[in-house]
Every structure is written in C-alpha cells, then in structure tokens.
Amino acid sequence: MIDVAVDVGSGVTKVRAGDKRFSVPSLAGIPTATGHDIEETEGAIVQFDNETYATGERAHTEVRPDKLVNTRDDSWYEKDAYLALLYNAMAKVLPKGYEGKVSLCTGLPQALFLQHREKLAKRLARKHRFTVNGDEFKLYIRMSDIRILPQVMGLFISRLDLDRSLQYQKVAVIDVGTYTSDWTIVDQCKTLHWASGGAPIGISNVIEGIREYLSEEHRNRCSYAVAAKAVSERQIRSGERIIDLADHIDKIAFANSELLLASLSEHWGDGKDSKIIVGGGGCHVYAPAIRSCLAHAEVIADKDPMYSIVDGYHSYLFHSRQKEEKGRRKNTGRPEQAA
Numbered sequence: 001m002i003d004v005a006v007d008v009g010s011g012v013t014k015v016r017a018g019d020k021r022f023s024v025p026s027l028a029g030i031p032t033a034t035g036h037d038i039e040e041t042e043g044a045i046v047q048f049d050n051e052t053y054a055t056g057e058r059a060h061t062e063v064r065p066d067k068l069v070n071t072r073d074d075s076w077y078e079k080d081a082y083l084a085l086l087y088n089a090m091a092k093v094l095p096k097g098y099e100g101k102v103s104l105c106t107g108l109p110q111a112l113f114l115q116h117r118e119k120l121a122k123r124l125a126r127k128h129r130f131t132v133n134g135d136e137f138k139l140y141i142r143m144s145d146i147r148i149l150p151q152v153m154g155l156f157i158s159r160l161d162l163d164r165s166l167q168y169q170k171v172a173v174i175d176v177g178t179y180t181s182d183w184t185i186v187d188q189c190k191t192l193h194w195a196s197g198g199a200p201i202g203i204s205n206v207i208e209g210i211r212e213y214l215s216e217e218h219r220n221r222c223s224y225a226v227a228a229k230a231v232s233e234r235q236i237r238s239g240e241r242i243i244d245l246a247d248h249i250d251k252i253a254f255a256n257s258e259l260l261l262a263s264l265s266e267h268w269g270d271g272k273d274s275k276i277i278v279g280g281g282g283c284h285v286y287a288p289a290i291r292s293c294l295a296h297a298e299v300i301a302d303k304d305p306m307y308s309i310v311d312g313y314h315s316y317l318f319h320s321r322q323k324e325e326k327g328r329r330k331n332t333g334r335p336e337q338a339a
C-alpha cells in the first residue's frame with residue numbers, strides 16, 4: 001500500500017508521497033494532435049477508458065484553448081479531465097508501472113465539500129487502469145482507503161504538525177489560491193464555517209494586474225507565465241533595466257483583499273488576540289494586506305505555502321492510517337498485510 005496525497009487546485013496540481021513532492025499546471029484536455037516526442041515535452045499524455053488527454057505543459061501546445069477543462073466550473077471534479085490530472089500527478093510519485101493498492105487523500109473547495117465529497121469518493125473507489133506517457137498503472141483504491149477533506153483543512157493540518165497547541169485554539173485559516181481564496185474558522189480542530197464560499201480572488205488577479213501595469217506604464221507586453229514569475233520575484237528585467245514591482249504588487253493585493261477580509265470579518269468580528277494562518281500559492285503576496293487590515297491578529301504565513309495543503313493531506317493520511325492500524329492490532333493482534 002502506498003499513501004498518496006493530491007491537491008488538485010484550479011491552477012496547479014500538487015502531489016506528495018513520502019518525501020517526493022511535485023507540482024504540475026492544472027491543464028488538461030483532449031488533444032488535437034500529439035506531434036511531439038514524449039521525451040522532449042514537459043507534461044504527459046494520459047490514457048484511460050479509451051480516451052486520451054494531454055495534461056500539464058503538454059496541454060498548452062496540444063489542446064485547443066477552448067477545449068481545455070474549465071477548472072473554475074463547480075462540476076469539473078466530475079469530469080474525466082479531473083481524473084487525467086489526478087493520474088498524471090500520482091504517476092509522478094508512484095514507482096514506474098506500479099500495480100497495487102493506494103490510499104489516497106485529496107480535497108475539495110469548502111463550498112463544494114458537503115455536496116460533492118461522497119460522489120467524488122465513489123468515483124475514486126475502484127480499480128484504476130491508465131497509462132502515463134506509455135507507462136501502465138493499475139491502482140486499487142478501496143473506499144476505506146480514501147480521505148477527502150475541505151482543501152483549507154489541509155492547510156490547518158500542515159500547521160498543526162508544527163504547532164500542536166493549535167488544537168486547543170480558535171484560528172482563522174485562509175488558503176489563497178490561483179483564482180479563489182477559501183477561508184474557515186477552526187475551533188478546537190472543528191471547522192465552524194463549512195460553506196464560506198471564500199472569495200473569487202487569488203494570485204491570478206495580482207498577476208493580471210501586474211501584466212496590465214507593465215503594458216500600460218512600461219510598454220512591456222508579457223505572457224501570464226512571465227508575469228507570474230515577476231510577481232514571485234517581485235521584479236522584472238526589461239531590456240537593460242530592472243523594474244521593481246514590490247509596491248505595485250502590494251497595492252493590487254490590498255485592493256483585492258477587501259472582498260476576502262469583508263467576508264471573513266462578518267463571521268469573525270475583529271478576531272481579537274487570535275491567529276490567522278495563511279497558505280496557498282498566493283500567501284506571500286496577500287499576507288501583507290491581511291496583516292495590515294487585521295493588525296491585532298497574529299498572521300502566520302507558511303514558508304512553503306503552495307505545498308501546505310498537500311502536506312496537510314499527507315500528514316492526515318499518515319496519522320489516520322496509523323490510528324486504524326493500532327485499532328486493527330488491538331482487535332486481531334495482527335498488522336494488515338502489505339499489498
């Protein structure tokens with residue numbers, strides 16, 4: 001049995017098994033042509049149920065933009081393209097051509113969690129047979145080996161691993177993602193606001209804002225990917241010059257964070273003397289705005305925030321399987337047989 005944690009985000013899919021961790025763009029669709037050599041192109045061709053999907057970077061070149069799965073659609077978790085991304089991610093951490101049992105932890109945005117978790121679990125609990133760039137995998141996933149969490153709880157759990165005292169506290173948790181930000185309030189490890197719905201803002205708003213700024217103020221028309229890199233480095237080289245983007249990034253993040261903070265404080269009051277845990281890929285960009293608007297709260301920004309959710313899933317899987325194993329030993333005196 002191999003434990004695998006997968007955080008399928010609307011922009012980036014993150015996967016972890018043991019110490020192996022990867023991320024791939026959440027791009028998938030049926031390709032019009034697969035003209036490139038598999039070895040030469042980043043991304044993967046995923047085949048299952050007589051269907052072929054291009055995923056990750058490959059989807060950029062081989063799928064018509066209007067045929068890419070829309071990861072902002074609430075029903076995209078029910079699409080085969082979602083499975084293609086999940087398979088591509090799992091193939092990155094499993095031994096090549098693995099056949100055997102997998103226990104899987106993944107998540108859903110909070111707004112979809114109560115309604116969709118059972119449907120998703122039912123889809124995942126079966127034998128999965130697929131190929132990734134020609135390597136065949138056969139995975140057996142039992143219902144009892146599936147864990148589905150609200151994504152934002154993955155962030156809380158990853159933080160709990162670093163600070164066990166959080167289990168007795170009331171904290172706000174904010175996951176700033178690519179297109180959306182989800183938040184919840186956790187009191188003694190129980191979430192109080194299931195369907196916050198979050199806010200339709202994320203790191204993409206800042207990236208698009210910076211693209212516009214560069215084009216209008218510096219006549220520098222760059223792609224989304226170049227602007228994303230510039231946002232993470234907080235500067236960009238333009239010809240001979242380095243343009244410092246720090247102030248402008250903060251300004252855009254401040255303007256955008258209003259919506260998120262308004263919805264949070266509606267349920268949290270002023271959150272006096274409380275902690276706010278911030279994670280997700282947009283964490284470092286939005287944390288200064290969150291910090292200055294809620295100055296009385298302790299804002300904890302994750303160091304490696306894009307992976308914090310998948311790290312939390314991984315830890316949850318590990319601990320819950322250990323607990324089960326203990327229970328099994330107590331009842332039967334025997335450990336479970338390995339796959």
Ligand SMILES: Nc1ncnc2c1ncn2[C@@H]1O[C@H](COP(=O)(O)OP(=O)(O)OP(=O)(O)O)[C@@H](O)[C@H]1O
Binds near residue numbers: 011
């Ligand atoms: N250190 C960083 N500084 C700035 N941006 C970053 C940094 N690390 C990651 N990012 C951005 O974060 C994005 C991904 O964030 P994340 O993986 O949390 O989103 P997601 O899970 O796809 O979105 P959602 O949770 O809304 O579905 C990347 O596309 C990248 O642009």
Ligand SMILES: [Mg+2]
Binds near residue numbers: 008010151177178280
């Ligand atoms: Mg996410």
